[in-house]
Amino acid sequence: MKTLLTNCKIINHDKTLTKNILIEDGIIKSLTDDTPSTDKTYDLKGKMVLPGLIDMHVHFRDPGLEYKEDIISGSYAAAAGGVTAVCPMANTKPVNDNAFITKYMVDKGKELGICDILPVGAVTKGMHGEELTEMGDMFSAGACAFSDDGKPVLGSDVMRRALEYVSGFGGMILSHSEDKQLAGEGVIHEGEVSAITGLRGIPSETEEIMIARDILLAKLTGGHVHICHISTRYGVELVRWGKSKGLNVTCEVTPHHFSLTDKELLSYDTNCKMNPPLRSADDVKAMKEGLMDGTIDCIATDHAPHSRDEKFQEFDLAPFGITGLQTLVPLTLNLVREGIINENDFSRLCSYAPARLLRLKGRGVIEEGALADIAVIDPDREYVFDSKLNKSKSTNTPYMNKTLKGLCVLTFKNGKEVYKADI
Amino acid sequence: MSYSRKDLLGMIDLSKEEILHLLDTAENFREINHRDVKKSPYSQRKNSCETFSFENSTRTRTSFEIAGKRLSADTVNFSASASSTAKGETLIDTVHNIEAMSTDIFVVRHAYSGAVKFIAENTKASVVNAGDGLNEHPTQSLLDMLTIKQHKGRLEGLNVAIIGDITHSRVARSNIWAMPKVGINLRLFGPKTMLPRCTDPFGAKICSNMEEAVEGADVIMTLRIQRERQGKLLLPSVKEYARYFGLNAARLKLSNNAIVMHPGPINRGVEISSEIADCGQSVILPQVESGVAVRMAVLYTLGTGQRGIEQ
Numbered sequence: 001m002k003t004l005l006t007n008c009k010i011i012n013h014d015k016t017l018t019k020n021i022l023i024e025d026g027i028i029k030s031l032t033d034d035t036p037s038t039d040k041t042y043d044l045k046g047k048m049v050l051p052g053l054i055d056m057h058v059h060f061r062d063p064g065l066e067y068k069e070d071i072i073s074g075s076y077a078a079a080a081g082g083v084t085a086v087c088p089m090a091n092t093k094p095v096n097d098n099a100f101i102t103k104y105m106v107d108k109g110k111e112l113g114i115c116d117i118l119p120v121g122a123v124t125k126g127m128h129g130e131e132l133t134e135m136g137d138m139f140s141a142g143a144c145a146f147s148d149d150g151k152p153v154l155g156s157d158v159m160r161r162a163l164e165y166v167s168g169f170g171g172m173i174l175s176h177s178e179d180k181q182l183a184g185e186g187v188i189h190e191g192e193v194s195a196i197t198g199l200r201g202i203p204s205e206t207e208e209i210m211i212a213r214d215i216l217l218a219k220l221t222g223g224h225v226h227i228c229h230i231s232t233r234y235g236v237e238l239v240r241w242g243k244s245k246g247l248n249v250t251c252e253v254t255p256h257h258f259s260l261t262d263k264e265l266l267s268y269d270t271n272c273k274m275n276p277p278l279r280s281a282d283d284v285k286a287m288k289e290g291l292m293d294g295t296i297d298c299i300a301t302d303h304a305p306h307s308r309d310e311k312f313q314e315f316d317l318a319p320f321g322i323t324g325l326q327t328l329v330p331l332t333l334n335l336v337r338e339g340i341i342n343e344n345d346f347s348r349l350c351s352y353a354p355a356r357l358l359r360l361k362g363r364g365v366i367e368e369g370a371l372a373d374i375a376v377i378d379p380d381r382e383y384v385f386d387s388k389l390n391k392s393k394s395t396n397t398p399y400m401n402k403t404l405k406g407l408c409v410l411t412f413k414n415g416k417e418v419y420k421a422d423i
Numbered sequence: 424m425s426y427s428r429k430d431l432l433g434m435i436d437l438s439k440e441e442i443l444h445l446l447d448t449a450e451n452f453r454e455i456n457h458r459d460v461k462k463s464p465y466s467q468r469k470n471s472c473e474t475f476s477f478e479n480s481t482r483t484r485t486s487f488e489i490a491g492k493r494l495s496a497d498t499v500n501f502s503a504s505a506s507s508t509a510k511g512e513t514l515i516d517t518v519h520n521i522e523a524m525s526t527d528i529f530v531v532r533h534a535y536s537g538a539v540k541f542i543a544e545n546t547k548a549s550v551v552n553a554g555d556g557l558n559e560h561p562t563q564s565l566l567d568m569l570t571i572k573q574h575k576g577r578l579e580g581l582n583v584a585i586i587g588d589i590t591h592s593r594v595a596r597s598n599i600w601a602m603p604k605v606g607i608n609l610r611l612f613g614p615k616t617m618l619p620r621c622t623d624p625f626g627a628k629i630c631s632n633m634e635e636a637v638e639g640a641d642v643i644m645t646l647r648i649q650r651e652r653q654g655k656l657l658l659p660s661v662k663e664y665a666r667y668f669g670l671n672a673a674r675l676k677l678s679n680n681a682i683v684m685h686p687g688p689i690n691r692g693v694e695i696s697s698e699i700a701d702c703g704q705s706v707i708l709p710q711v712e713s714g715v716a717v718r719m720a721v722l723y724t725l726g727t728g729q730r731g732i733e734q
Contacts, residue, residue: 195620197558198558199536203620268537313513313515315541316536316556
């Protein structure tokens with residue numbers, strides 16, 4: 001099977017080039033100016049052609065909570081967002097804390113074949129924060145990293161041993177950095193809006209205290225700590241400091257944390273309730289600064305589907321989290337339009353960097369020999385993100401029925417067309 | 424002057440004109456409460472009224488119930504502990520069930536901030552917020568202002584001090600939004616553990632000690648210390664609270680012959696000394712009386728649409 005993509009404006013992390021892409025047997029055979037005869041040809045003139053996006057942080061709720069999402073619906077949402085590989089977190093039911101569940105997730109993804117499932121194994125058994133999981137076995141079964149995401153690893157002794165142990169396998173710990181005691185019963189960022197609304201606050205320091213601890217544990221162990229969903233100015237400062245000292249720390253930011261502020265909560269909208277919460281305008285500015293100077297390594301969505309019933313209740317009772325796979329492209333393109341990052345940075349932050357962090361071979365770049373995982377984006381396309389376009393089982397996003405700009409129009413996984421926008 | 428909203432959810436939404444309209448209406452009703460036959464000759468068009476309690480509430484509920492009855496409304500009580508919410512029914516399903524029985528006005532108390540607004544957005548009935556979490560308690564604010572007007576003859580230009588747990592008080596929040604709109608100068612004081620880290624949105628003066636808070640004040644409102652809820656972290660002891668944050672005779676002397684208010688129930692000897700609670704400057708019981716008039720005004724206004732009382 002040969003496929004030719006013509007007139008491609010190929011956007012890699014380091015350069016942009018205009019070529020035709022020849023795909024053969026799922027692999028990028030060559031970047032060429034020729035137009036050899038193939039089974040299928042796509043003219044991609046005027047589109048952005050990026051290496052398939054890699055989302056290091058999603059919740060696919062499978063096994064156990066399939067009413068919110070499963071690996072199939074999640075994969076379709078990923079493909080529709082230009083994402084060809086995802087790292088589903090371990091807070092499934094039961095928890096992904098053993099090779100059996102890891103293998104189940106990988107296999108289910110392979111069977112469908114539209115998005116690579118690279119599971120994140122739990123750090124501790126049952127995510128209880130006490131005993132280490134069999135990380136070696138999970139690694140062998142296809143886990144890409146380890147995290148108790150949704151919860152922090154509260155014990156510094158446990159985090160220390162986890163970092164030491166996993167570094168022996170060349171892995172990393174994705175840290176949901178949160179001081180649970182300081183967070184208390186908080187449901188939104190502690191600041192002006194919590195003072196106004198009477199919704200209990202989660203101080204920025206809740207996150208920063210644990211980021212500081214985790215960076216220092218990277219210093220103690222030499223292990224790789226990757227800070228999940230960073231959201232505060234001082235959090236970014238701490239990572240910047242850690243990097244300046246040569247410590248083994250990286251971090252990610254979600255599109256909502258660089259796009260929205262806690263002002264959204266003045267309406268008590270449960271679709272703006274997530275953890276970490278939407279922060280202040282100054283924090284949003286700090287996210288952009290972190291993206292500009294490279295302190296923030298990558299963008300990940302923290303795609304967290306919840307059913308309508310779960311979000312349709314009292315604010316305090318609604319679960320934390322919003323979906324994000326299909327809003328990654330338009331929100332990141334907003335940064336390009338604002339001049340915060342350029343198109344190559346987009347390619348780096350959403351594909352190249354996560355591929356390097358996860359040590360994935362043949363991904364993150366469009367080049368000869370790489371997997372033909374490709375996202376085709378129409379950057380100027382304006383559309384309403386509605387339930388017809390939404391592929392997730394859930395609709396819990398503040399962007400539902402909003403006008404967005406920048407649409408993934410085609411996605412290829414291993415050279416196969418796995419998504420085509422029909423609007 | 425009119426009030427044309429479907430609901431009364433919070434003082435943060437109301438204009439000065441709307442507030443004054445409700446207070447004027449309440450003044451008319453207060454007069455009825457002094458008659459031998461305490462029944463309003465003015466009845467609501469919509470007169471089926473339901474009080475919901477999703478949090479313990481006795482005095483506010485009773486006050487609303489009396490107000491409803493004096494307007495000849497059919498009032499029914501519903502409390503969550505005795506209802507299906509305890510059986511897992513969602514809040515909005517419960518509301519729709521009661522609505523299906525043709526209720527015109529819901530009076531709702533709920534333990535979570537924003538929950539009353541959530542109900543209002545999902546029912547055609549008019550909704551009155553009788554206290555939602557830490558957020559607002561608008562009829563308390565209205566009755567506070569009615570009481571102040573009654574005793575001081577005006578609102579504009581008065582200095583009002585609110586003292587206590589500002590962060591966790593819906594009474595404080597409603598007054599913080601409402602009082603400056605009618606020209607009141609507001610000052611706040613309490614232990615640092617009970618003041619939000621960010622008080623800028625309040626636009627009120629934050630005092631640094633009791634003396635500063637009460638000096639020259641025309642009205643001093645002390646808030647209830649909720650010992651059962653606040654645990655040991657916000658406050659080391661009630662004895663210490665009384666010493667640094669309580670209102671006593673010596674402190675009251677610094678004021679401008681202030682009236683003393685409290686949303687009740689009071690903790691004698693904690694936020695307010697017994698002597699002060701019972702003194703001539705205390706208007707705690709007149710506040711309760713104003714409460715019925717204010718709630719009549721609110722139920723009447725929502726139940727009749729925009730009309731004022733036809734004299």
